[in-house]
Amino acid sequence: MNGPHDLGGQMGFGPVAPEMNEPYFHADWEKRALGITISCGAFGAWTIDESRHARENIPPADYLSASYYEIWIRGVETLLERHGFVTRQELLSGRKLQEGAVPKRVLKAEMVPAALAKGGPCDRPVEAAPLFATGERVKTKNFNPATHTRLPRYARAKLGVVEAVQGFFVFPDDNAHGKGENPQWLYTIVFDGGEIWGEGADPSLTVSIDAWESYLEPV
Amino acid sequence: MQDHDHHHGHDHDNHYSDMQARVKALETLLTEKGLIDPAAIDAIVETYETKVGPRNGARVVAKAWSDPDFADWLKRDATAAIASLGFTGRQGEHMRAVFNTAETHNLVVCTLCSCYPWSVLGLPPVWYKAPAYRSRAVIDPRGVLAEFGLVLPEEKKIRVWDSTAELRYLVIPERPEGTEGMDETALAGLVSRDAMIGTAIAGSSKISAAGSPEAL
Numbered sequence: 001m002n003g004p005h006d007l008g009g010q011m012g013f014g015p016v017a018p019e020m021n022e023p024y025f026h027a028d029w030e031k032r033a034l035g036i037t038i039s040c041g042a043f044g045a046w047t048i049d050e051s052r053h054a055r056e057n058i059p060p061a062d063y064l065s066a067s068y069y070e071i072w073i074r075g076v077e078t079l080l081e082r083h084g085f086v087t088r089q090e091l092l093s094g095r096k097l098q099e100g101a102v103p104k105r106v107l108k109a110e111m112v113p114a115a116l117a118k119g120g121p122c123d124r125p126v127e128a129a130p131l132f133a134t135g136e137r138v139k140t141k142n143f144n145p146a147t148h149t150r151l152p153r154y155a156r157a158k159l160g161v162v163e164a165v166q167g168f169f170v171f172p173d174d175n176a177h178g179k180g181e182n183p184q185w186l187y188t189i190v191f192d193g194g195e196i197w198g199e200g201a202d203p204s205l206t207v208s209i210d211a212w213e214s215y216l217e218p219v
Numbered sequence: 220m221q222d223h224d225h226h227h228g229h230d231h232d233n234h235y236s237d238m239q240a241r242v243k244a245l246e247t248l249l250t251e252k253g254l255i256d257p258a259a260i261d262a263i264v265e266t267y268e269t270k271v272g273p274r275n276g277a278r279v280v281a282k283a284w285s286d287p288d289f290a291d292w293l294k295r296d297a298t299a300a301i302a303s304l305g306f307t308g309r310q311g312e313h314m315r316a317v318f319n320t321a322e323t324h325n326l327v328v329c330t331l332c333s334c335y336p337w338s339v340l341g342l343p344p345v346w347y348k349a350p351a352y353r354s355r356a357v358i359d360p361r362g363v364l365a366e367f368g369l370v371l372p373e374e375k376k377i378r379v380w381d382s383t384a385e386l387r388y389l390v391i392p393e394r395p396e397g398t399e400g401m402d403e404t405a406l407a408g409l410v411s412r413d414a415m416i417g418t419a420i421a422g423s424s425k426i427s428a429a430g431s432p433e434a435l
Contacts, residue, residue: 008330008381009358013351016366018418022344024268029242034267034342035260036246038309043254052332068333068348070238073245085254094244096251109258116266119309119338122385150383152330154357166386167313186384197358204376207357210384 001053001146002153004060009154009197026067033069037076042115043103045083048122049176053148054078122170124183130213132187136162137219140189140211148176151215154196155207159219160189163208171212185213272341273412275306276389279339280415281406283316284394294318297389301339311338311387317380318391319420324375325390326364326417328356329382336387340412347416357381367418390415395422 025031041051055063055075063071080086084101107115132138142157143149150172166188170181193205249255279301283290292300297314301307314336317325329335330353335343346352355363360377364370371377380388392414398406413419 005331007350007354010350010354013349013354016346016349016351016355016363018346018367018413019344024342025264026345027239029239031264032242032246032260033238035263036242036249036255038263039255039259040249055332064350067238068345073238073242077245080249086248086252090248090252091245094248096248100252103254106254106256107259108256109262112259112262112266115309116263116271117308119307119312121312123313150331152381152383154330155381166315166384169385172384186386188386190378202359202361202377204373205360205379206376207379207381209381210386212384 001056001148002144003056004058004063005056006153008152030067030069033073037072038116039107040076040080040085042105042107042111043083043085044105045085045101045103046079047170047175048120049148049170049172050178051075051079052172053176054082056148123167124170124181126168127183128185130165130185130187132162132165132185132213132216132218134162134165138162138187138189138216139219140215141217145173147173149173149215151211152209155189155191155209155211158191158195160191160195160208162187163190164188166210169212171214173212173214187211187213187216189216267337267342271308271337273339273410273415274407275304275341276336276339276412276415277407277410278304278403279306279316279389280391280410280421281403283318283391284398284406285403290318290391293391301389306338308338310334311336313386314339314389315386316389316391317378319393319417321393322376324371324377324417324420325388326356326360326377326379327382327388327390328353328379330354330357331381331383334382334385334387336389338387339389340415344412364418367413369419390417392419392421395420398422 055071058074077091086100090097138160140156140158166186168183169186171184174180174182188208189211190206190208193201250257283293293316297316301314319325333343333348357379360379395409409422411419414421
C-alpha cells in the first residue's frame with residue numbers, strides 16, 4: 001500500500017538528529033512496548049509481514065507523529081483485536097472482560113534466551129530455478145496495490161541490474177494477508193541514482209533494494 | 220489556573236505520558252488474560268540492554284580486519300561467519316556484510332520500516348527509525364552524512380542499501396591507517412555503531428554514543 005511508512009525520497013522532515021550517548025530506551029514504557037511486541041509475536045498467530053502491514057495502516061498523520069515504539073503498540077493492539085485475543089472494550093478499559101482466543105504458546109521468561117537466539121528465518125527450500133541471473137538488466141514493475149508490498153514507490157518502474165541472487169524467501173505480499181508463504185527468489189537490484197531521481201541526482205550514488213521475483217520483469 | 224511553564228513542555232512529553240498509561244494498561248490486560256509473562260518482558264529488555272549490542276558487530280569487523288580468511292568468509296556467507304562468533308538470532312537470521320573500499324562508501328537504511336541487524340548492532344537508535352533519515356538516506360546521502368559530521372570526498376561513490384527484505388546489512392568500514400600493530404580487542408574499540416551503519420567511518424566517529432563498544 002502507498003502508506004505513510006513508504007518514506008524513501010519524501011522531503012520536509014528536517015535534519016537527522018543523532019543523539020549523543022543515546023540510551024536504548026527513552027522511557028520505561030518503551031521497554032515494556034518492546035517486550036509486549038515480541039511476546040505477542042511469539043503466539044504464532046500472525047507473521048512479521050502481517051505485523052508490518054498493521055503498522056502501515058496507521059493513519060498517516062498519526063504514523064508520522066508517533067515514535068517508533070508507539071507505532072509498534074498501535075500495531076500490536078490491532079493484531080490482538082483482529083485475532084480475537086482481546087476486544088476493543090478491553091483495550092479501552094485495560095481490564096479482562098471476557099475469554100478470548102488461546103495462543104499456540106505463551107512466551108515465559110525461561111523461554112526468552114532460546115527464542116531470541118533462534119529468531120525466525122524466512123528462507124525456504126528452493127522450488128524452482130531463478131528467472132534472472134547476476135548481471136542481468138531488469139525493470140521493476142509499476143503497481144500500486146492497496147495491500148502489503150515491499151517494493152518502495154521510489155523504485156517502481158525503474159531499470160536496474162541484478163547484483164546478487166540472494167535465495168528463496170517467503171513472499172510478504174501474500175504472507176501479510178494470510179494467503180500463505182508462497183516463497184520466491186529474492187534478488188538485490190541496484191539502480192543508478194539518476195534512474196531513480198532524474199535531473200540533479202547525485203552522480204556518485206547507487207541505491208539497491210532487495211526485490212522478490214514477481215516485482216521484476218525482463219528488459 | 221495556567222501557571223505551568225510551557226517553554227519546555229513539548230507535545231512530545233504529553234504523548235509520552237499518554238503512552239506510559241496506554242502501555243501499562245495493555246500489559247495489565249494481557250497479563251490478566253494469561254497471554255504474556257511480565258518476567259519474559261524483563262528478560263527481553265535485559266538481553267537488549269546488556270547482551271546484544273554493537274560490541275558484537277565491532278568484534279566481527281575487528282576479526283575481518285585481522286584475518287583475511289574470515290573476511291573472505293564474511294563476503295561469501297556472512298550469516299555463517301558471524302554465527303561462528305556466537306552472534307545469531309532475531310533480526311540477524313540472514314546477514315550480508317558490505318565492505319567499504321577506497322572507491323565506495325556503503326550506507327544502510329530501511330525506508331519502509333526499521334529493519335536493522337539486531338544480532339550484531341542491538342536495537343536501532345531513534346534516528347534510524349525516524350522519517351528524516353528514512354526519507355533522505357536514499358536521495359541525499361551526502362546531506363545526511365554531513366549531519367553526522369562525515370564529509371566524503373566528491374569522487375567517493377556512495378552505495379545505499381535499502382533493507383526491503385529479510386536480509387540485514389552490516390557495513391565493514393575501512394581499517395584506519397596506523398593500526399597495524401593492534402590486536403582484535405583494540406581494533407574493536409575503534410569501531411562505532413554508526414561506522415557499521417555507514418554514518419561514520421572507523422576510528423573517527425563523533426557519535427559513538429551507546430554504540431561504542433565500551434558502553435556495553
